[in-house]
Amino acid sequence: MILSWGRRRAGRKANNKKQFCNLDMEVEEIAIPTHFRCPISLDLMKDPVTLSTGMTYDRSSIDMWIETGNSTCPVTNQELMSFDQIPNHALRRMIQDWCVENRSNGIERIPTPRIPVTPYEVLRIRERVAGAARRLDEKKCHELVGKIKAWGKESERNKKCMVENGIGSCLSAVFDSFADGSMDKHVEILVEILSVLPWIFPLSEEGQSKLGSSGCLRSFVSFLEGKDLTARKNAVLVLRKLFSSDQKYADAFWAIEGGTEAIVGIIREPICPQATKAALACVLFMISSPPTAQTSDEIRSRFVELGLVSLLLEILVEAEKGVSERALGVLEVLCDCKQGREKALENALTMPLLVKKILRISELGTEFSVSIIWKLCRIETEESVLIEALQVGAFQKLLVVLQVGVSDGIKDKVTDLLKLFNLHTSELDCVDSSMDFKYLKRSFLN
Template sequence: MVRDELYITVPNLFRCPISMDVMRSPVSLCTGVTYDRSSIQHWLDSGHDTCPATMQTLRSKDFVPNLTLRRLINLWAQSNGPPSPASSPSVSYQKATTLVRDIENNGNENLPNTLSEVLDLIAAGDENRRFLAGFDGFVSAIVGVLSRGGAKMEVLELSIRVLDSILTENGVGEKLNSSISKRNYDCLPSICLVIQKGIGSSSKIESVRVLESIAVNAESKRAITENQDLFHALLDLLASEKDDDLNDAVFSFFIAISVTHSAKAELVRSGIVQLVSKSLSDPKTKICTKEKGLKLMSIMSTCAEGRSAMRDWPECAKAVAEKLMKVSRTANEDAVAVLWSLCCLLGDKKAQEVVVRSNGVAKILLVMQSGYYEGHKVRRICGDLVKVLSAGCRAGVLGLGLYDSKTTHIMPC
């Protein structure tokens, strides 16, 4: 009799070099070697000061979560073998109570393990995520970790990851904002620290998403805007990072908070016009990120400071004009609004010339022709733009002679 066996091959990368078991909570030493947290913690607690795999003397006994490997292991586990209680644990009321108590314990040195366990439970299934997100005191406990100050980067990153993983659940936004406001926004310095010094871009992206979920009312937006360290840490990300997903998250956040004149003015003073213009001009920037950049630029154009900054930065008009008809309908509206502010409202001759040289008149006429804007203000401001630009060309004011858009079949209203 032949008996069929089901063999599941575990990738060596997923095995802890000490226990040889699949890692539940992979962490990396300063040597770059990754181990399961419980195994390496036992090794270090036993008095060793070397890396077990390489036997190098450790400059530091600190370790950081290998979040990318954790995700890969979870994806592999979900697609291999039948689900079991061991691989898909459920959260009981008693278990959740214990987790909340352990998280609230400020002197708990096992906090990284507790937070890693929470993430494992959330990753095990939607039911666990919903249960923990709705459990009384859970969100508040996580916010408490961020608000206490003095926590290691590992703990801060894990706490933010927990919050980010439950943001989409019903009621979490309200609980998060209520808990943070009660603590007088004491968590903002911790979030700022992760944005400045977090390991890799994933924790920074998660931090920005958590910030955006906080910025839902006038009080929270004001608290964030008035935190200069945080505000400028986000701008520094745009200036220094080349990660499109990270820039996309930062653009979304700035769009969310740019509802007051003071917030817009602060962004403009901090160089947002120049940063967005560079992003729009970069051929490597994703279309979705450019569309958010156009939205942000449109918002900035509604204040005098924003229009002045755009006038003083000639690359702005060129970058915006070149995106016309290459983005979504909504983004086209934002681009047209920016060009109208420069060319019509300010009457900036340099901007007008840049738009004409970028074949902007033809593109604006195509926007009018698209059929989406019948009776819409976009059609009217497109008409204003065409009249101003065409008049400048005919008069030779723009130094281009008579401009031929090659779209004579399209007549502005």
């Protein structure tokens, strides 16, 4: 009985396999009509559009063709007198009907595409938003910003069209007009605009000036300190892009009460890697190019007082590559001030982590790690620091760095460190005698 059941089961499997094979053959035999294929990609068109030459292409393919600098029709090679793309609704319906007819063979119906936003529509909504903002009509502004947000969610093409047609400068001005008053009164519209601001860069100088006003910067601080995680994330993303557009906005933010603490708060209570990277980038802008040397020490010391050095070391324990690289960059600048170096040396994790991160993150991460070790060992000139670095394998790692190759500036620091370490290698059994040192100059080993 068991044997016969097993045979029947095997027979059913064989029949099923045969049926699936036949089905695969049927699917393979289905040929897409030539006029349904895009002449560029040769794939089934999902959003057919016709150019001024009369040729039809899939919108994504012809967009890519034009964006790469081509100004001719791919098939006819005629110069395009206009880049306008007219949706071919008749052909799209024919393709959809064909997909429905072949649904039983595994062909899925293409969805009806949304028509991309046009420059005229962007300019029109800009005027309407600006008008509503002048009247302080928060309800109307909220409605229009919601429409802009919906357009952006539809496609990257829509976002690009809106950015190119100045929607960023418009929303920056609207944000500034509502932020200049009572934030509590206008918090809803500010949050709505804030949800759009991260993808409207780059901004014009006027747009940057609006977002960089004292009223807007104070609003960003309030959002960073708030409980709305999405608003906190969007605020730090906008600040990063604003600071990268002009250093003066990073300097201005430092002068805003509570700004420094708010940025550190994003690092201390992480929302997501993207927000953490943005916050670290903001800190780097604030501490890297301050107006004067006195301000430089003041800013860096303030971040050290807020416990940033310890936070950076905690991040380095298990953070992803992008976050670790930025954390090392911030720590490298903080170690330019005496308080930063002292705080780093107080932490038992510092030297083991720095040595471990060499050649483990990226070339830039390695340069940051080597630079920090050099500052701690060379500037502080404490023998205990050198010995600790040797004990955790710094000598071996630096030899490998020389062999792999780094920039001239870091190579000089590696050479300097090896000379310092060589004075103490005989005292410690921490250097592997089997390592190949033939590529080092004799002076390193004397």
